[in-house]
Amino acid sequence: MTASGAARRFALISFLSWLPTGLFIPVLVLLLLDKGVSLTAVAALGVAYSVAIMVLELPTGGLADVVGRRPMIVASAAASLIALLLLGLAESILLLVASSILRGIGRALGSGPVEAWYVDTVQARSEVSDAELSRGLSFGLMASSVALAVGTVAGALIPFALHTSLAVPVLIAAACDAVRLVVTIFAMPEPKYAPATLRSVLRGVPAAIATGLSLGVRNALLIRILSTGAGMVAALAVIELLTPAWMGELAGSPDRGVLAYGIVAAVGFAADAVGSGLSMRLTRRLDSARAVCLVGFAVSVFSLACLAGATAVDGLGGILAAGGAYLLMFVGLGIVGGPMGQLLHSQVASAERATVLSVQSLIGYLGGAVGAVALGQLAVATSMAAAFGVAAVLLAIPGWLLVTAATPARAESRQVEV
Structure with missing residues (x-):
């Protein structure tokens, strides 16, 4: 193939x-x-x-x-x-x-x-x-x-x-x-794995999990990738938590707010696709995963700052400003996805690849949960602008650490044997 x-x-x-x-x-x-x-x-x-x-x-x-x-x-x-x-x-x-x-x-x-x-x-x-x-x-x-x-x-x-x-x-x-x-x-189609038996599964799965977790805490670049992923999901979580109610307030009624958010959310997925398409073009032009990530993080952090500023605008202007910043953030995250994945896979061998991806997914899930609760409380205690500002920081710091990290030796691709 x-x-x-x-x-x-x-x-x-x-x-x-x-x-x-x-x-x-x-x-x-x-x-x-x-x-x-x-x-x-x-x-x-x-x-x-x-x-x-x-x-x-x-x-x-x-x-x-x-x-x-x-x-x-x-x-x-x-x-x-x-x-x-x-x-x-x-x-x-x-x-x-x-x-x-x-x-x-x-x-x-x-x-x-x-x-x-x-x-x-x-x-x-x-x-x-x-x-x-x-x-x-x-x-x-x-x-x-x-x-x-x-x-x-x-x-x-x-x-x-x-x-x-x-x-x-x-x-x-x-x-x-x-x-x-x-x-x-x-x-x-995929290469044949060693025939699986109950004994091999009971031995192999805990070993694969232990190897994946160990790699995730020993490899400096992987630590930064996982931290950045958690920051990305936390930013998304607080936006998904706060934006629907905000849209309802700006639109003047819950029904209109639901319609406005539904449209913005659907177009947000399309904006993410646009970002992924731009990522492919930028990869050809810049020929550097880190450089492409830097562009994507800059766009996303800027969009979160714009969201914080949009909270000061009322009515239709607020909806348009929030919607534009929301879409821009998805474009930035779409730009980041592929190059960050390539950096991750450069450090992971075949034998623990799916496990490390599961670790990334789980950390992202936990980051989203913690981010939604903590930043939601911050929005209640202070303002939505403060929550969006902190979300920008949570994305900017690990993103900068990722693009400036040293690259450890490439992992050898090897098939798992049980």
């Missing part, structure tokens, strides 16, 4: 992985309320989903390093498919709990193996440059952002434009997962 062929398949699987999420997000809460689930129970279902991800993130990453990437992606698609069928069709609260847990399992299973498969595939070709790897990673991130943008718009429009049930976007999302499952089976 050529490097460009692997990049296209990586982008396709990334698109199919995130399209279902975009489709069901706009209708999720309303669908559950329509099924008679209380708002408190809806929140509890969200907690069940989150706990499943946090508990399984590292074990599933270790399992992907032991038994292979493709089985994990197939299992992720299958779990998500069943979860969405239950969400769309079930009425029982127990089945809806099962749906939330299965969605969390599916997300944990699929959080790292797709990217790990792509990097392993292209690194098997010695002539592939770091710049080409970075562009391929950006291509996959762009496909994910396009999927979220398209899915969010479609998921919101289908029930109301076509006067169909709220469950229809969810069932379409399930069909997308079925397509992902089939594509993974037939279009994602």
Whole structure:
């Protein structure tokens, strides 16, 4: 398989992985309320989903390093498919709990193996440059952002434009997962791993997790990458927490605020895709992952400062200023994604690649949770401008440390043996 062929398949699987999420997000809460689930129970279902991800993130990453990437992606698609069928069709609260847990399992299973498969595939070709790897990673991130943008718009429009049930976007999302499952089976070849037995899994998974965690605390560049990722997610979390209410205040009513934020959020995903596309162009021009990261961080930090300033503007002007800064931030984060991934993979061997990606995902998840709580409290105690300003600092400092870090020796690519 050529490097460009692997990049296209990586982008396709990334698109199919995130399209279902975009489709069901706009209708999720309303669908559950329509099924008679209380708002408190809806929140509890969200907690069940989150706990499943946090508990399984590292074990599933270790399992992907032991038994292979493709089985994990197939299992992720299958779990998500069943979860969405239950969400769309079930009425029982127990089945809806099962749906939330299965969605969390599916997300944990699929959080790292797709990217790990792509990097392993292209690194098997010695002539592939770091710049080409970075562009391929950006291509996959762009496909994910396009999927979220398209899915969010479609998921919101289908029930109301076509006067169909709220469950229809969810069932379409399930069909997308079925397509992902089939594509993974037939279009994602990978080298054979050592035959997995119960004993090899019980020995190999804890070893892979320990190796990945150890690498994450010993490698200076990886520490900075993980810290930067946590800062990025914390900034996103506080924006997602504060912006909807802010939009409602600026628009003059909750309904108009929901509409304004929904439009801005959908276009934000598209802006992230634009940033990923710009990242590929900048990588060709600058030929340096660090230089491209510096551009992306500068754009994102500037946009957070603009968000802080926009809080002083009222009415339509405030909405436009906030929306412009919001979109600019997503452009900056889109620019950063591919080059930062390339820097990460330059320090990680095949045997622990999926585990380290799971560590990155888990740290980002925790950073988002802590950031939302801490900066949300700061906004209540002081102002939204202060919260956005601190978010800019949380992104600027680790970002600067990342682009100025020394580069340790490149990790050797090796296949796991159990």
